[in-house]
Amino acid sequence: MSALIKSSPRLSHLDRLESEAIHIIREAAGERTRLALLFSGGKDSATVLHLARKAFWPEKLPFPLLHVDTGHNFTEVLEFRDAEARRHGERLIVRQVEDSIVRGTVKLAKAEASRNAAQSVTLLEAVEEFQFDALIGGARRDEEKARAKERIFSHRDEFGAWNPKAQRPELWSLYNARINPGEHMRVFPLSNWTERDVWTYIGREGIALPSLYFAHPRDVVRRDGLLVPATALTPPRVGETVERVSVRFRTVGDITGTCPVESTAATVEDILIETELSDLSERGATRMDDRANEAAMERRKREGYF
Amino acid sequence: MRAVQPPAGAFDGEPGVLRFITAGSVDDGKSTLIGRLLFDSKGLLRDQVAALTTARGAQSALQDGDIDLALVTDGLESEREQGITIDVAYRYFATPRRSFVIADAPGHEQYTRNMVTAASNAEVAIILIDASRLAGKGLKAQTRRHATIAALMGLKVIVAVNKMDLTGWSRAVFEEIRENFERVARTLAIADPVYVPLAAKHGDNVAARSPHTPWYEGPPLLEILETIEAARGVSAAFRLPVQRVLRMANGARAYAGRVESGVVKPGDEVVAMPSGQSAVVESIRTYDGSRADAAEGQSVSIVLDRDLDLGRGDTLTSQDAQAVKSVTADLCWLDEAPWEKGRRYLLRQATRTTQALIESIVFVREMTELAEVSEASGLKLNDIASVRIKTRDAILGDLYGARPATGAFVLIDPVSNQTAAAGMIREAA
Numbered sequence: 007m008s009a010l011i012k013s014s015p016r017l018s019h020l021d022r023l024e025s026e027a028i029h030i031i032r033e034a035a036g037e038r039t040r041l042a043l044l045f046s047g048g049k050d051s052a053t054v055l056h057l058a059r060k061a062f063w064p065e066k067l068p069f070p071l072l073h074v075d076t077g078h079n080f081t082e083v084l085e086f087r088d089a090e091a092r093r094h095g096e097r098l099i100v101r102q103v104e105d106s107i108v109r110g111t112v113k114l115a116k117a118e119a120s121r122n123a124a125q126s127v128t129l130l131e132a133v134e135e136f137q138f139d140a141l142i143g144g145a146r147r148d149e150e151k152a153r154a155k156e157r158i159f160s161h162r163d164e165f166g167a168w169n170p171k172a173q174r175p176e177l178w179s180l181y182n183a184r185i186n187p188g189e190h191m192r193v194f195p196l197s198n199w200t201e202r203d204v205w206t207y208i209g210r211e212g213i214a215l216p217s218l219y220f221a222h223p224r225d226v227v228r229r230d231g232l233l234v235p236a237t238a239l240t241p242p243r244v245g246e247t248v249e250r251v252s253v254r255f256r257t258v259g260d261i262t263g264t265c266p267v268e269s270t271a272a273t274v275e276d277i278l279i280e281t282e283l284s285d286l287s288e289r290g291a292t293r294m295d296d297r298a299n300e301a302a303m304e305r306r307k308r309e310g311y312f
Numbered sequence: 313m314r315a316v317q318p319p320a321g322a323f324d325g326e327p328g329v330l331r332f333i334t335a336g337s338v339d340d341g342k343s344t345l346i347g348r349l350l351f352d353s354k355g356l357l358r359d360q361v362a363a364l365t366t367a368r369g370a371q372s373a374l375q376d377g378d379i380d381l382a383l384v385t386d387g388l389e390s391e392r393e394q395g396i397t398i399d400v401a402y403r404y405f406a407t408p409r410r411s412f413v414i415a416d417a418p419g420h421e422q423y424t425r426n427m428v429t430a431a432s433n434a435e436v437a438i439i440l441i442d443a444s445r446l447a448g449k450g451l452k453a454q455t456r457r458h459a460t461i462a463a464l465m466g467l468k469v470i471v472a473v474n475k476m477d478l479t480g481w482s483r484a485v486f487e488e489i490r491e492n493f494e495r496v497a498r499t500l501a502i503a504d505p506v507y508v509p510l511a512a513k514h515g516d517n518v519a520a521r522s523p524h525t526p527w528y529e530g531p532p533l534l535e536i537l538e539t540i541e542a543a544r545g546v547s548a549a550f551r552l553p554v555q556r557v558l559r560m561a562n563g564a565r566a567y568a569g570r571v572e573s574g575v576v577k578p579g580d581e582v583v584a585m586p587s588g589q590s591a592v593v594e595s596i597r598t599y600d601g602s603r604a605d606a607a608e609g610q611s612v613s614i615v616l617d618r619d620l621d622l623g624r625g626d627t628l629t630s631q632d633a634q635a636v637k638s639v640t641a642d643l644c645w646l647d648e649a650p651w652e653k654g655r656r657y658l659l660r661q662a663t664r665t666t667q668a669l670i671e672s673i674v675f676v677r678e679m680t681e682l683a684e685v686s687e688a689s690g691l692k693l694n695d696i697a698s699v700r701i702k703t704r705d706a707i708l709g710d711l712y713g714a715r716p717a718t719g720a721f722v723l724i725d726p727v728s729n730q731t732a733a734a735g736m737i738r739e740a741a
């Protein structure tokens with residue numbers, strides 16, 4: 007049929023992870039009808055998008071992409087998000103935390119406060135608006151402890167909350183995605199991937215990423231052992247000096263809560279070498295609000311944050 | 313934005329993965345052992361160590377090198393407060409020889425279902441025994457339960473005899489435990505369990521051989537894990553449960569799914585179950601191109617030489633498959649709500665969902681002597697039983713021992729949506 011024939015040697019670790027993720031995504035689409043793929047433009051969601059395209063090839067995705075924009079995202083990432091959706095001809099839905107603030111459903115203590123927690127409100131509003139019954143996301147179990155216990159198909163009640171004590175047993179690859187009206191599932195195809203697996207896969211597949219992930223010069227201040235980017239939203243404090251440092255971001259969330267690490271890594275291979283040597287885990291190095299409280303993630307998840 | 317090219321040769325030669333569970337009763341030292349494995353394999357990253365030294369908790373006393381290894385694994389805030397691990401937590405570490413996924417299952421009896429969950433996706437079980445509490449007393453009921461689950465799920469068993477330091481490194485204690493477990497292994501038909509004497513807290517026989525156990529000739533635990541072969545057999549019979557039907561560019565239908573056992577090639581004659589119609593494989597398609605074959609574990613799309621009008625829930629198989637409406641199966645009851653006689657549950661096997669009725673209980677396994685109690689009338693949380701099940705639509709009569717992916721099923725309560733039971737087909741009628 008085709009000249010391009012591949013033989014099948016023993017499946018490598020990455021091949022297995024890829025195949026499992028494709029299986030999970032197809033199961034989600036087989037068991038639920040109104041899905042969305044959470045696409046922020048970050049590396050994990052770019053990886054999930056790539057896997058979803060493989061899962062349904064040559065058809066387009068049977069569901070839209072959804073992004074909850076905190077209004078505090080890096081421009082490079084938003085441009086990348088839009089360009090990727092356009093390039094693949096996929097439908098992208100964007101909902102703004104700003105709109106929830108205007109509606110009064112989100113109230114912030116301070117205007118410049120991190121909007122990570124507020125994201126959950128806007129996300130649940132989108133779930134209600136579109137009647138989504140399953141959201142596919144890029145979370146991994148190696149990110150931190152609360153995640154390490156979450157199911158691949160994770161149930162959310164009518165309030166969008168995760169109940170860690172009442173998780174359904176998840177056996178073999180038999181995912182139970184049954185829900186009552188008003189509830190939804192979160193589906194995590196990258197559950198069993200590590201940060202290293204994701205980077206290796208991005209390299210192997212040539213998955214495009216926003217430029218922020220690679221070393222670039224940036225104005226930062228040094229604060230509590232972190233590099234804080236000097237931006238309009240995160241201005242230097244009195245007495246702090248702004249330096250221009252070669253940095254890269256390991257995650258690209260809310261500007262007010264995402265710090266880069268010092269780096270000269272310009273390629274995926276450089277990043278792999280650096281992460282192999284680095285003794286800081288991904289969130290520890292880069293998320294200000296997670297450091298404030300070890301249990302922050304678990305609490306945010308109970309509140310419905312992804 | 314940039315497209316990234318993989319550097320040549322950077323992604324070859326990856327080692328295989330071993331998934332194992334750890335099972336033990338509370339305080340046998342399971343968390344300590346996992347902490348030790350992660351720590352000794354350098355899996356612990358610096359900031360996680362820092363978090364441990366500040367973590368709140370009922371017993372956050374610092375031990376050994378100023379870290380409480382057990383706190384590595386106690387994840388959720390709620391369970392940290394209770395001081396027990398309630399749910400399966402997955403951890404990842406690697407040595408130069410192999411990558412590992414630990415499914416850390418809670419020890420307590422009321423969480424047996426969590427262990428069943430963990431075991432379903434593992435190849436090996438480490439069953440932990442506290443040597444200091446066991447001398448002269450025989451195995452705990454909990455240990456027998458763990459062994460039963462490992463046997464049911466077809467796992468290879470490593471018996472980790474922990475806290476050997478507290479027995480004065482007694483060879484006699486180790487041998488006594490080995491003999492006790494051998495009896496259990498014979499009853500349950502567990503093939504060749506591996507035994508290793510440990511002191512997880514101090515690292516003896518974990519990553520390196522201990523000077524305290526000159527009488528122990530085997531390798532340390534980490535080396536056992538690096539070299540152990542999974543017990544589950546690889547089946548030659550082809551199975552691909554259809555997840556979805558995709559349309560190729562030329563309009564042909566392709567059946568998307570993962571090969572759950574065997575191998576398939578273009579030209580092979582396959583049978584669609586349960587209808588029994590046959591067709592020939594025309595091509596095997598993926599995003600990355602057409603394939604010469606597809607083997608167990610690969611997600612692909614299969615184009616047949618004729619239209620069979622298949623859908624999700626059907627399975628492409630080799631000639632040997634049989635469709636049945638009645639099976640004998642081992643069940644682990646997982647739901648708080650007990651089985652209700654006469655009630656219909658949903659049975660999910662691979663991608664197929666149908667209604668099922670438990671017709672009768674053959675026996676429930678009692679956990680003290682591991683006896684088969686045949687006059688049992690009910691099934692409740694954590695019960696392990698053999699039952700006869702009737703299904704509304706035909707399912708695949710695959711036996712779990714030969715083909716775990718299609719020989720397994722779950723029962724779902726159609727009202728609460730809870731996963732009520734895990735099932736393994738032992739006989740197909």
Ligand SMILES: Nc1nc2c(ncn2[C@@H]2O[C@H](COP(=O)(O)OP(=O)(O)O)[C@@H](O)[C@H]2O)c(=O)[nH]1
Binds near residue numbers: 344419478512514
């Ligand atoms: N003496 C000794 N104590 C141990 C050993 N392994 C664990 N412990 C201690 O046993 C207690 C229970 O251990 P933990 O790992 O929390 O048990 P878990 O409930 O099975 O996770 C802790 O105080 C550990 O320090 C060992 O090899 N020797």
